[in-house]
Every structure is written in structure tokens, then in C-alpha cells.
Amino acid sequence: MTTYTSRDFLAAAQPRFEFLSEQKRLLEAEAQAYDDDIIRLNALHQRTRDELASYLLAEVGDDELGALQKRLRYPGLKSVKAEFERELRQSEAERVQLAAHPDVEHNAFHVGQARDDMASLQEAVESYRHRRVAWRASKWFTELDQRGFFDRDYAPDFFDHFWDWRAVSWLMDELEEDLELDLATPDTVRAHWVALVTESEPVLEAYRDLERRVAELTELKARHDELVKAPALIFQRMVKTLGEAVLDHLDSCPLPQKTQLAQKDPFLVTFFKKDAGLAKQLQYLRQLRTTRIVSVMQSIDAELNKLGRKTQKAQRKHKYFDEATILGMRDLKREKWSKRHAKLAKIRGRVAGFKHYEQGDFHEDYLWWDAMTRGAPADDIYEVRTFRRRNPHWDWRTHEDRWHSHRHEEPSRTAMDNAADELADRMQPAVGDDWDGDAS
16 A cells, blocks of 8 residues: 655645635636626616516506506505605795795896906905915914914013013014015014904905805705706606505515406516516526535635645644545546536526526416526525425426416517427426536
């Protein structure tokens, strides 16, 4: 019997580590492909449901909603509409009131006048702001201002006089350089600042008033314009809310009631089938991603961690390994992994690419999985496993469509087109030779 050393183990471990890492990368790419299909089908599912709501709510007058309430046995639709009508009345009343306001009726004139007045003050405002900023930018001004030096009732004690002289001296140097001022004494500094504030404040306040006036006029006009557009937006929200209410009601309807609705309307049969089929596509893709990709990646992570620990031990300490261990390390099962990746892509393509919703049914006695995958094994999916146990002789190829008499052809397809597709599907084997395992 051949004995192997740590060197043999390490020589087999590195290729295995790289191979498993590559398989995980391929699985991550396939998981992303599943996610992309889920996003695409989820959007299609939502559009289908929106189309169903639009079909049922083709008209939203009181008479039409009353008839739909009776048909769906759902009395809440007219009350939903009443809430939006109340909002519309309030919005329209506010719009009429604003439209009559002079600031809205002559908005452009008032805004232009205010901006002309601002322009006439612009030069003076910029000059005053520049000089006041220059004063306030000095830390010596801040120190003096905090002690109240510029207040009319300022009464410093002996030590304050000392600190004032120091701060004023530095401030005088800065201002004489920045503003070219001739400031001889602290009293001159104080008088100059008080004069600047007294002279500039009325102009600056007038300018701020004009800014506020322009902002108010702009806001009034924007609100009026918003209210002009409000009826269309309120109507859109009303239709959307009514549609959501109808769809929620249909989702919660008992199957007998849903069946009764479909029997009277072949278009509802089409919608219900497509809605059920898309929901199953999303369900199957999410379950496949979990059971056949995520779980396998977790197993790879566990093996990589275990392999890493064994590698570290083999590097630190000389050991001997039996033949089975080394041969098992070297056997990468490349063909098995290749088949796994191919099957993942193939089953995803069949589930995500399924479009023949007319073949299905929204009743619980129909297995969409078989119609989509042509009978692929799936014991790792609970619904498929339990359905087949309950219905061992069920075959999607011979399933009798209970809605056949209500079916209508799509305008873009002829009866010959549908017959050809149906024949092609029925010629597929129930379980192909390439589906020789559930998760692998």
C-alpha cells in the first residue's frame, strides 16, 4: 500500500483549492443570471397585473364602478373614488382662490418690479457687505464685540481698557490695510463701526425685504402651477389606488369566486393564467437559486475552509496520508461539475423563458413546473415533490384545459401557430436523459 507525505498532500491541495474556487466563481455568475431573470420577470409580472387592473377599470364613472363592485363582490371602490373627488374639490377651490390673487394674476409684473428695485440697490449693497465682512473677518473685532466694546453703554474697568487698547491696535492695523481707513483712536474705531451699521442697515434690510418678496411671489406662482396640474395627477393616483384595491381583492378571493369570474370573461382567464404562471416562474427561480446554487456555494466554502486548515497543518508538521485521501483530493470530478453548470443554465432557461401561459391554469391541480421544464426532476422543490406524490399519473401533456371553451386567440398568432407550438411541446419526453438528478 502506497504511503503519501505532506508534500504529496500539498501538491494535491493547491489544484483542488483553485478548482473549487473557480466552481464557486461560476456559481456566483449563474446566481447573477438567475437574479437578472428574476428582476426581468418581476417587472413583467407587475406590468401584467397593471394591465389586468386597467382592463377591469377601463371606465371609472360611478355607474361603471358600481357594476364592477357588484361583479367582484367588493363594495369599497366607490368610497375610494369619493376620497379622491373630495381632494380634487379642495384642490380646485384653492386654485380658483390663488388665480384671483393679484400676486398670481400679475405675477410676472410684480417679480420684475421687485428685481428692478433690487438692481437699483445692488451696488450699494455689495459695498456695504464688503466693508462689514472685512470688519467681522478680524478676530480682534470679534473679541471686542463680545466684550461689548461697540455698545453705546460700554463701561470698561481698568483691565478692560488694557485689553481694549491691545485689540483695537491690531484691528486698526488690519482695517487700515484692507479698507484704507484712517483710524487714530479707539473712539474713532467705535464711531466708524457704529456709523457703518447705521448707514448700511436700512439699505440691507430693504434688499432683504425685496428678496423675501421675490421668494413669496415665486412660491405663490409655483403653488398655482402645481394646482393646475393637480386634477390629472389626482386622477392618476385614484386609478392606481383603485387598481391596487382590485388586485388585492382578487388575490384574496376564494378560488370558487375567482373561477366564477373567469367563466364569464375569457379575457380574465388569460390574465389569471399569465399572473399565475409568472408568479410560479419567480417562485421556481428563487427556489432553484437557493437549493441548487447558494447551498452548493456554502458547501464549497466549508470545504475550502477545511482544506485551508489541513494545508496549514501539513505545512507546519510532517504527516503521512493514506492513498484514498490523496486520490480523493486529486479527483476533481470535472465532468460532474461541468454537467452541474450546464443543467443550472438549462433549467433556468426553460423556467425563465417560458411564455405559453395559455397552456397552464390558475387552479391548484396544475403543476406549472412540468409545463415549463417538460417534466424535469425536482424533488428538492417542495411543491413539485408533494404534487407528484398526490398525483402520480398527472401529465402536463395530456392535461385537459378546463377553460378551452373560453380561450381566445391572440391577434398576433393564428390557430395554426398555437397548434404547432402545442404539438412541439407534446413531443418532448416527460423526463429527458439529461435530467439525471435533482440538485446536481
